[in-house]
Amino acid sequence: MKPTAGSLLLLFALTSLASAAPREVQTDVCVYAATPSGIMAAIAVKKAGHSVVIVEPSRWVGGMLGAGLKPMQDCPNYAATGGMTHPLLKSLGQPAEGPRLTTAQLSPKQIREDFQALLDKHGIEVIFEHRIAKCTKQDAALQTASFDLAPFDAQGVPPAEPTKRDDLRVSAKIFIDAGYEGDLLAAAGCEYRVGREAATEFDESAAGVRPVVQKTQIDPYRTPGDPSSGLLPLLQVDHGLPIGAGDQYTQAYNYRYYTTADPENRLTIPVPAGYSAQDYELVGRYVAYLAEIEPDPKKLRDRLVGIWPGWRNSQEWNYQRASLISMAPLGISQEYASGDYAAKARVWKAHQDYLSGLYHFMKSDERVPQSYRDEISQLGLDGRFHPETGGWPHQLYIRIARRLKGRYVIAEHDVYNRTQIDDPIGLAQYGIDTYPSRRIVVKEGDETFVANEGNMFVGGNKGPTNVPYPISYRAITPQTDQCTNLLVPVCFSATHLGYASARMEPVFMIAGESSGIAAAQAIEEQLPVQQIDMQKFAAALNAAGQKLHWDPTVDKSESPSSPKLDFATLLKQCDQDQDSLVCAGEWSVGKPGFDWLFTFIDADNSGQIDEKEYTSFQDYKAQNPKWREVIQAKK
Template identity: 45%
Template sequence: MTMTADICVYGGTPAGCVAAMTAYDEGASVILIEPGRWLGGMLSAGIKPRQDCPIPAAVGGLTRDAVFGFGDNPRDVLRAFHDWIDSADITVVFEHRVRSAERAGNRITAIQLETSQPDPWGVPLPADASVPDLEIRASVFLDASYEGDLMARAGVPYRTGRESQDDFHEDFAGVRPVTNWTAIDPYAAGELLPLLDQDHGLPVGARDDYTQAYNFRFYVTTDPARRAEITPPAGYSAADYELVRRYVEHLGDDLEALRGIFPGWLNSGEYNYQRASLVTNAPLGVSREYQDGDWNTRSRIWRRHIDYLRGLHHFLSTDPSVPEAFRKETAAYGLDKSIFPDTDGWPPQLYVRVARRLDGIYTLTHADVVNRTDPEDSIGLALFGVDVYPVRRIAQRDPETGQWGVATEGDMFIGGHLGTGRPYPVPYRAITPRQADCGNLLVPVCLSATHIAYAATRMEPVFCVLAESAAVAAVQALRDRTDVQRIDVPKLLTRIAERGQVTGWGTHADV
């Protein structure tokens, strides 16, 4: 079966929904493809629409006028996204993902989809269980997925991992000094403990293929009416949590520090990764495999995040090495199934903080983040600090005493929530492949940025803003029958300004 539209938007993330509504508003026919069965991505899975937006005045368009009004309860946000898309004449294809792409010259002519039904807890279908199904034909494509799969299947160049300090002259790039060093023996019988990575030994500033940790933004409750029991995974062994046991022993009876392991950091009603804790509610090191992995790999890693959390909860609830008061506190918790009723309390989206990144016409770097550049083709503002969660957990000797310990590496929060205190522009060229690479694709989520710059830009309101501008550009390319690289950019900037986008901060007082 073949379906056809003017614009194909891949990914029902918040950005994908904004792009689809924008293209529809601009008069194009639209197909929106979502590999799962839920719209709204991370905003339907724990993050609040305004949560990563410390300067609301820097946000305009549909993000401000629609998405920001969807509420704070993920269940309500999910419903709002579905109702919003249902209000328009947009064809939505659920439970399908891109399998391959056809090209003619520098243009995508069609994409082939495969089935991708998630399991009852939201885990994506493995590649081996998927079968080819639909074909989608469109004039212009937008990749609004967190993984950049359409971009990759179309053969467009992209980056993964961490650049070196020298690649883009970024002082904070590459391998970083360790954090959270703790005097814990990382070995048992001469073998590295589970939950630790073997140190690759690269120096500070070197390039590697790691990226920051993923996790779930989840809710827990002790209310029997809402509580879904957290059961141990199949094959659970306390030995797999020996590092946790040693860390618990190190912390002693400090209940607040123990809560940093589980549930973690209470962010805005939901629990997040506690970056100040050596061990917390998500595994480290596995995101590197997810970035460019197939769906067998990704499905396994997604489930590993679930099973790790299940095993961690069981260990902390039952193991005699854990202080009794904390055992009882942890055992009382279950997932709050009233928040995520479709998946028995598990969030329907793993927080994929970064995966592939377009290698496009313009690459955002730390110089952009700190306002050392002034691009003339800004299509929206970004406004957060460089926010990188831990990348690895490794065995590490104390450089002074030589004592073995365990540490995390990669954690950074440069500039805090306000970054430099002044929003920075994201140019149209940063969502645009080179013309020879693809003339009818725009990438507003997996945009062209270094690992450092992406860590500041990767916020849902920013993705939504860029997606609205991308959709306007896509419709302009459609009508002008030209490549996205050859559109009239001043005309684009005029139109997005008419739609209420904020693309510069010159008339605003610094925050």
């Protein structure tokens, strides 16, 4: 019998439905996001003998450690780390043989490859390019998570809309949200925080709106002197709330990106769609202000570097907080924090467009000195580290987004070791570190200023944050009535201030491993994650080598160290024109904050540091432990 037109249509429809059916995965534990935390969690689950799968929204592993951040950059006390994190912090990105690399020499590409090798070693599958869409629950327990296929674009930006909805369904006994956004915890129906709490809410002295910084007397209006013309782009209307008040704002995001002048590796920084120099008029006025107050061309150049490319951290560029304007926009990160995927895509792309637009403005606006325009015109994105995305890092630095409203809230008092925690999963130690939240107009009598608000660093290795503090297990577990089988080792329960200290990758990694251990125990005990045997859990953490307590009378801090620098290393850091010499300008870019040292090393006053001079300086350092104080005293 010949098929009829109707039967063919029915067959086509059935075939289409079959092809559209989602992939079904059953596993003991589903980890969302292949961040360092998620990878540690998955390995811990696998070590415990349970099945695990990672679902990753992008097509890369490693999160921020694979996108420019270095493993030891935010680890002021190596002795406070434990578990798998402890050795990994010093091995990621390092060669298997030969001399160790300095922090500045580490490649995010190699770190991504190291993380992938670690996953391969443990036989852990990562399902890429899928993001959480919805969850099904029975009572308070997650049953299934549904994911949309949503590949990132050629520049590493997530899409507003998915390619295919409900493309993947994962059923699991335990779920772990290891993403930077807390999207899974939100889909699971857990309560969360965004923005900044008021100082009174958790009795935090530095919470909420902060005093302004970088107060600069430049005209903020579209028509100079005319407030009715409106504010220039890159400024936010001040909400007028007093210092200490809570609001929706949160600290800035940015890329940790690389540039180069080497034609072999240099990738063009594209002009963003819809670019208009008028959008950067505030930058032009700031440059003119700097040129007026800074007659020294070298010092002026240093200030311009702070605008674009920014602050060179360990070869990668970061936000320069000492500058009124730097390489990332302010006042939009709060739109990302709890926004939908369209909002997230818009904010992510806005960071890319702002950075590239700022570059084109700085190299073309006549208020920028010609010498600096010529200098940065030679730069492009360095294709060695992110070759698949045109040199753009695949991960935007999401410093803070949602924070779980868990059974314990990490706050300022925890950071200062004023609390007693009886259920630690690891230690944290860092200053309270927030980048600016917004840029506003400040009126003082008849005078008008532009200033930033939200920038703060409290503590550090000295002062109130010089002792590690414990992270509570309750901070990574939701309220029992909201979800009984979810763990949250990244967007854990914390205030804006508490998270500002605890938000470092080593802490996320430690919390990730501990969450994996907890997940395995919850499966074995067939209990909600909130009800596992805590004595047994503590024993398992100790067996895994986690550092759970810090006794200042016994434990000794260990600061990160790098191998002695040789001249070849210096050239890699600073020699932009590849002439095997380092001039003052190259030194300033490659060694920010050490301008005072250049003339000391440049013994022959040639304006160039050569190998002999740098080797002599290294010998001097080795013989003089207080070399810094001695040299600065001579200035």
